[in-house]
Amino acid sequence: MGELRTSDLDYTLPSDRIAVTPADPRDAARLLVARRGPKFDVAAAAHRIVRDLPALLIPGDVLVFNTTRVVNARLEGARADTGGHVEGLYLRPGSSPSTWIVMLRGKRMKPGAIVALNATCDATRPEGSPIEHQGVSLRLLHTIDAEPGAWEVQVEEGASPLASAGLDVLSRVGHVPLPPYILKARRDRHVEVDESSDRERYQTVFAHADTASTNDASIAAPTAGLHFTPTLLDALAARGIERVDVTLEVGPGTFKPVETETVQQHPMHSERCWMTTGAIEHIQRARREGRRIVAVGTTSCRTLEAYALACVRGPAPASLETNILIAPGHAWRWVDALLTNFHLPRSTLMALVGALLDPDGGVARLVALYEDAIRREYRFYSYGDAMLILPDALNRR
Numbered sequence: 001m002g003e004l005r006t007s008d009l010d011y012t013l014p015s016d017r018i019a020v021t022p023a024d025p026r027d028a029a030r031l032l033v034a035r036r037g038p039k040f041d042v043a044a045a046a047h048r049i050v051r052d053l054p055a056l057l058i059p060g061d062v063l064v065f066n067t068t069r070v071v072n073a074r075l076e077g078a079r080a081d082t083g084g085h086v087e088g089l090y091l092r093p094g095s096s097p098s099t100w101i102v103m104l105r106g107k108r109m110k111p112g113a114i115v116a117l118n119a120t121c122d123a124t125r126p127e128g129s130p131i132e133h134q135g136v137s138l139r140l141l142h143t144i145d146a147e148p149g150a151w152e153v154q155v156e157e158g159a160s161p162l163a164s165a166g167l168d169v170l171s172r173v174g175h176v177p178l179p180p181y182i183l184k185a186r187r188d189r190h191v192e193v194d195e196s197s198d199r200e201r202y203q204t205v206f207a208h209a210d211t212a213s214t215n216d217a218s219i220a221a222p223t224a225g226l227h228f229t230p231t232l233l234d235a236l237a238a239r240g241i242e243r244v245d246v247t248l249e250v251g252p253g254t255f256k257p258v259e260t261e262t263v264q265q266h267p268m269h270s271e272r273c274w275m276t277t278g279a280i281e282h283i284q285r286a287r288r289e290g291r292r293i294v295a296v297g298t299t300s301c302r303t304l305e306a307y308a309l310a311c312v313r314g315p316a317p318a319s320l321e322t323n324i325l326i327a328p329g330h331a332w333r334w335v336d337a338l339l340t341n342f343h344l345p346r347s348t349l350m351a352l353v354g355a356l357l358d359p360d361g362g363v364a365r366l367v368a369l370y371e372d373a374i375r376r377e378y379r380f381y382s383y384g385d386a387m388l389i390l391p392d393a394l395n396r397r
Contacts (some may be wrong), residue, residue, distance in 0.1 A: 009345055030049055041360075055239075062282065062286045062294065065228075074088075081113065088138075109144055116152075127292050202226070248271055298352055341387070
């Protein structure tokens with residue numbers, strides 16, 4: 001299989017097709033149903049809603065969910081010395097209990113500068129003058145090699161470093177890390193949404209209750225999982241659809257576009273994922289019995305395929321770092337079907353979905369499906385509608 005040109009993953013999306021709020025209820029989102037294999041064409045696609053999922057699957061299928069929890073990773077603040085606006089994103093804990101690694105964007109950022117989080121500026125304050133702030137602030141320590149825009153920062157309250165800058169602090173001072181394209185689309189359309197709504201809706205109903213006890217914290221949601229409700233999960237169980245939970249900690253690389261000429265040249269980001277021994281055994285048993293593995297989202301898909309590779313080499317670890325790049329030509333080991341949202345153009349996620357549709361013409365077929373979905377006014381991206389890709393109708397896999 002030759003290399004995939006990044007330009008082959010391009011399509012034009014009208015701005016009004018970007019979903020700025022989720023479907024209500026969650027499982028009312030539209031669902032485009034496609035089949036794997038070279039015989040499938042756009043005209044054969046079915047158009048349902050997510051709530052129809054129990055009827056579209058068969059007893060014995062195994063749905064695999066990413067149960068990671070999204071943290072309030074988006075940061076807003078102002079330079080304490082000048083009042084200049086600063087935007088940021090929490091990435092991970094720093095080298096000490098009082099430090100974080102964050103991405104920051106602002107003018108003339110330098111070591112020693114202080115960013116006052118959620119600072120409100122007095123309109124009468126002279127431009128460029130210091131601001132008064134007694135809340136949580138970030139003192140810039142140093143940049144992070146090989147991560148442009150990333151800093152290690154000391155987290156302070158008042159004028160003193162916090163003894164422990166855990167996720168409880170981030171929950172208090174951070175904001176929901178909605179993708180930038182949603183925030184921009186809301187501004188352009190003058191749509192205002194209360195943050196409490198986003199805190200609920202940009203989180204799956206099955207997410208870990210406490211990141212402190214699970215060691216994972218994502219800065220983006222596993223968006224295919226956002227469509228599920230407790231009622232839908234109960235209906236799937238009643239239908240005989242089995243469930244396996246995995247975890248992949250979604251990092252900033254999920255939004256990184258492919259900027260190289262081919263997808264294979266793209267420096268793939270690394271993310272940490274987990275599967276328990278019980279989950280691995282459940283998947284392997286289902287595979288032996290010829291039952292279908294249905295990944296809910298590309299993050300679950302990447303976790304499954306990463307662990308499938310790890311198991312070939314020997315006993316799999318409890319957690320692993322994966323930078324697996326799934327593109328046409330990928331040898332699928334565990335995943336048979338996929339529920340996923342509509343993805344950004346020129347993204348590795350589109351390459352993954354195209355690879356599952358068909359190893360040869362899957363990407364072109366995916367772009368055609370996207371263009372048809374645009375004509376049918378499907379809603380795109382994180383808060384948008386979904387696709388279900390099933391095996392060929394003549395095959396269980």
